[in-house]
Amino acid sequence: MTTPPFDAEAYARQAAPLLGLTVTPAQLPGVVANLQLAARMAAMVESWKLGVADEPAPVFVAR
Known part of the structure; x- marks a missing residue:
């Protein structure tokens, strides 16, 4: 079973x-562009292969 492509405008x-927001026709292209960007970033994160020893860090430490 394949996942249908993400339709940012429909979303x-x-x-x-549902979120109590009003998106005007002038704002819609920007909202769609940001949703498409977020979807591409999420796909990158989801595609990262984790090893057997990989575990979530208890605390994030920037280096």
Whole structure:
């Protein structure tokens, strides 16, 4: 079973009212662009292969 492609515009139009947001027609292209960018970033994170010894860090330490 394959996952259908992410439709950022449909998601924005359907999710905004559920979140109590109003997205005007002028704002929609920017919202869609940001959702598409977030989807690409999420795909990069999801594609990262974890090893057997990889565990979540208890505390993030920037280096």
